Amino acid sequence: HASVTPNKAVMEVLSPENCDAVILDNGRTINNFIDNKIKELDSLDNEPFYVANLDSVFERHHRWLTNLPRVKPFYAVKCNNTPAVIQMLRTLDTGFDCASKGEIQMALSLGVTPDKIIYAHTTKPGFHIKYACAHGVDLMTFDNEAELLKISQCHAKAKLILRIIVDDSKSLIRLSSKFGARLDTVEKLLERAKELGLEVIGVSFHVGSGCTDSLVFKQAISDARHVFDLANLLGFQMTLLDIGGGFSGREDFQVKIEEFSEVINGALDKFFPPESGVQIIAEPGRYYVESAFTLVVNIIAKRVDMDHPDGEENSSNKMVYYINDGVYGSLNCLINDPAHTSVTPYLHKAVDSSKQRYWSVIWGPTCDSLDKIIENYWIPELEVGDWLLIDNMGAYSVSITTTFNGFEKAHIYPVVTAETWHALNLSHTNGIINE
């Protein structure tokens, strides 16, 4: 472990018992860690694994604070519920967006306090609401009358956020067909909340996941202002605006957080200036974790399909590989996530670029032919036992994985460099992060 003197609070949160993170000291890098892990596994069983780069989560958080200083992030646990990720974010003092009793339970069990949780689901089972109530989670969203009735029975003292429909047409995953109140219905809903004696304190929206156009935030924030005005007229004390998620976590995505920030900060200053006293939060998921996870898989089987059995044209052979993780496991994004429909595996060992290439197909391990990773992939010949790496595997992957066909979930190794560990300690010691 690192030779820095750890701050007690940080040590507790990121201790091996709490989140199992490995601290990379003496200049060791993540690549060194992967090399060593592969060596270790080569002599045991070649199971797939993830490396979770907590430095990346840390850096993204600082990028968020720099770009959106008025917006407090409530990380969307659904996106990746790895305890080490939650612990890292807890250390960084973010809030958490939980969507169910199970997610609330998990966050609480990791030491998140109830005041740092928003139960951001507009259609909740009644007993999940009761659980939230019993555990002091008061902040929750709604978008319909039946939900108001349920909340009045299960958690009458809840602090409610009205989720509105916004334009999600520019996002890779649209949400507005399922969630959100139409603007022409909000007045009635607010009146109903008043009749039931419920406390509405804010407005939320979600532009859809994988948003490709920053301008949708401008209209959404302006619409939220309209709802604030209506609610204020009805006598509600409106104090919170929640601008949802939607920000990609990939470096190669077409719109970066910097571009979103420009639009969001401008709209906030216009419609919710600091002197309005309104607290602004967001529910980013992908943004924090997408690029932090690398999946490492092993080739477990191979077949050479000969197009020319006579052997005159060797280069037209088609290589067929099978790896030990697939669409029912870590790579479920290929069938579940419209924002992540392809992956680009690359070889762990060095290959000579002049090596003969072949059209190749890579399959997952299960008996289902839907379990295909990539086809028409023009790569040098691979061998059984070779390792492949796949980047950007942190969003909506580990939290959706199944064990179909008896293939176990890939183990997750969270790592953090000594420098980041040191920086975390320093910021706590200097009181930059509240404990």
Ligand code: PLP
């Ligand atoms: N909040 C809610 C209510 C969501 O439904 C989602 C994703 O579906 C998120 C936040 C996180 O979105 P993203 O990962 O796009 O930031």
